[in-house]
Amino acid sequence: LAKTTQPISMDSYEGQEVNITCSHNNIATNDYITWYQQFPSQGPRFIIQGYKTKVTNEVASLFIPADRKSSTLSLPRVSLSDTAVYYCLVGGVRWTNAGKSTFGDGTTLTVKP
């Protein structure tokens, strides 16, 4: 299983763009990269998923370089409600036991007014 490394915490201010980078040096050919957001006492919520290059949806962008050994979650114009823990997961396409993913330590993002 690919191990992921993220910064433990980040601070930002309302209205700023926040970029959280995740390292996954051992990513396998079939692995996708998925980011989740978690608020206290809630289950993780899907944010975005990608395989390579750039993916954008209504809430975030995901940048993945050609070597795929890292990825960057970009949150545009954060608000106080974006304060949460963000997890980067790397996992296989076929979700057999061998394809399961493991949560890393996550990044605690604190957005200040």
Add this chain to the structure above:
Amino acid sequence: GAVVSQHPSRVICKSGTSVKIECRSLDFQATTMFWYRQFPKKSLMLMATSNEGSKATYEQGVEKDKFLINHASLTLSTLTVTSAHPEDSSFYICSARDSQSYNEQFFGPGTRLTVL
């Protein structure tokens, strides 16, 4: 997106009793579900992988006789904490993988277990 529910959302029990937690995929079929536990300010720890119609696969260090998992249908998996002790108090989260879409994993809202 697809919805996964958990019941109960919160449970308090006495030491020595058993507690059952249900995980349901509401609008999709899930041949595979995962069970996690999470301690305060810690990351999610995968406990086991639950496959419909077969035995669950447990992660190293997780006692299969203590954490009984049953995945009897494509929309329901249950986790039973047997003979619960205070150290079993934790936040238990399930997730389900859509059988038609292997890439995405949908998480339940979690169950807070407190063992007195």
